[in-house]
Amino acid sequence: MKGKTIKDILSSTEENIEVEVRGWVRNRRGSKNVAFIALNDGSTINSIQVVVDFASINESVMEGITVGAALLVRGKLVKSQGGQQNFEVAAYQVIILGLADAEKYPIQPKKHSLEFLRENAHLRFRTNTFGAIFRIRHKVIFAIHNYFNNNGFCNIHTPIITASDAEGAGEMFRVTTLSDTNPPLNDEGKVNYKDDFFGRPTNLTVSGQLEAELAALALGKVYTFGPTFRAENSNTTRHLAEFWMIEPEVAFNDLNDNMDLAEEMLKYVINYVLENCKDDLDFLSKRQEEEEKGKKEEDRSMELIKKLQFVANNDFVRLTYTEAIEILKNSNPNKKKKFDYIIESWGADLQSEHERYLVEKHFKKPVILIDYPKDIKAFYMRANDDNKTVRAMDILFPGIGEIVGGSQREERLDILLQKMHEMNIPEKEMYWYIDTRRFGSVPHSGYGLGFERLMLFVTGMTNIRDVIPFPRFPKSAEF
C-alpha cells in the first residue's frame, strides 16, 4: 500500500506535516461550508477525520464523496478542533478513486444485523465489526505459528485430498474427475474408480492427524494448520463444512504433557491477542455489551477482555470422565430432571448441556476432561490399564463447548491391531499407519484445535459463520 497507513498517521507525534491518505468513506457529515469525512483504510478500526472546505474543492468531487467511495486525500495533518480525535486531515486535494452509488450501496453508517451482513459477506469487511474480527483472525493465526516455532515445532502440510476414510471423524466430500452423468462402470455395474483421476476413490481430508503422527515419529514435534472438510449436515452456530484446524503431534509426550501443551498454547495465543489487538478488542467488547443489553443480568457474558485475562491467568480444571459423571449425577438439574438427557450411569456420552453445566455453572472456567470410556472414542486412543477407558482429553470452553479434542495415541502394535479389528478399521489400507508401531514405536500424543471455535472465544462472537470470511455450510457456498 502506498504511503502511510491511517494507523501510522493517527499515532503520529508530529503535526502540520503533509500527508497523503487512501481509504474508503465510512461516514460524511457537513454544514454549509465544510464537510467531515470519516476515512478508513483497514489498517486500524479507527477512521481518520478529513475536513473539506467547500471553497477549495470542486463541486463534482464533493458529490462523489459518499459512504463507500474510495478516496485519495492530500492535506495537512493538524490538531482537531473537535473533541473526539487528536488529529485530522485538512484536505487541499481530494481525488475520487472509486465511486459508490449511495442509493445502491448496502452498507450504511448504522447498525446492521449480522444476518444481513452474512448475506453481504463480500462487503462486510468494510464494517467495524468485521474489520476487527479479521484483523484479530490474522493475529491469532500468527500467534499460533509463533508459539509452535518458538517451541521447536515443525509445521507439516498434510494432504488435503486423501484416499483414507478410516479416521471416522465424519462424512467426507468426494473428490472426482469422473463424469457425473455417465461414469465408467465395472463388471458389477458399479462406478469404476480405477478410471478416476487417482485410480481409487478420494475425498477431502477430515483430519491430518494420522499423517501428522507419521511425521512426529521422526521429527519429534510437529503441527498442522490447514483446511478441514466435513460433509455433515450440521446446522449450528459452531459447525462449518470447511474450517481450519491446528493439530500438534509430539513424540514421547504422554497425556499430561499433551494437556500442558494445549493449555500453554491457548494461553499464549490469548495473551498475544490481548497485547496486540487492543483497539479491536475494545470495540468488540462494547459491541457485545450493546448486544446483550436486552438480556437478564445473569445471562450476560463476562466482559470480553476480562474473560480473556481470566482464562489466560487461571489454571484449567482437569478431571476424569468418571469424576465428571459423579458431579453431574449429583447436580441439581440432574436430580430435578432438568437435563434433556438424565445421567444415570457410567458410560453415557456427555451431551452439550452437561458440558455447559460443568464449564459454565459448576467450575466457571475451562475444563479438561480425560479418561473417557473406550466405547465412545476413536480406535487410535491409548487404552488405560482398567481396560474400560482411554487416554482421551477434551477441552471445554465456556460458551463454545469442545474447542480441543485429543489423546495419547496407542503405540503398542498388538493392542492397536486388536482395536482396529474390533472397530472394523481396514488394516490393509492403513499399513502405513501400522508401520509406525512396527518400527521404533514410542508413546506420543496430540490434539486437534478448532481454529474458528478459538476465534469465537477470542472475539466474543456467537456464530461461527461470522469469524471466517466466507463460511461454507449446508446449502451455502456463496462467494
Place this chain on the structure above:
RNA sequence: UCCUCCUUAGCUCAGUUGGUUAGAGCAUCUGACUGUUAAUCAGAGGGUCCUAAGUUCAAGUCUUAGAGGAGGAGCCA
C-alpha cells in the same frame, strides 16, 4: 436431520378481533445550518406485505404446501 420461532420500504421493525388509501426510525434525495462526531432541523420519494394454492363479501392478518433465515438439539473441532 429433528424441534421452536421468523419473513412487511435499502436496513431495523410496528401493524389490534380479518374491514377504507399499509406505518415508524434510520438510510437515500431536496433544502436550511459558521466545525460536525451514527451532526441537527424541515420536506420528498420509496411496498410483488417471501412464493403458490385455499377459506371469506373482504387476507399483511386465517389454513395448507413450498422457499429462505435464526435459535436450540444431534454429529463434532
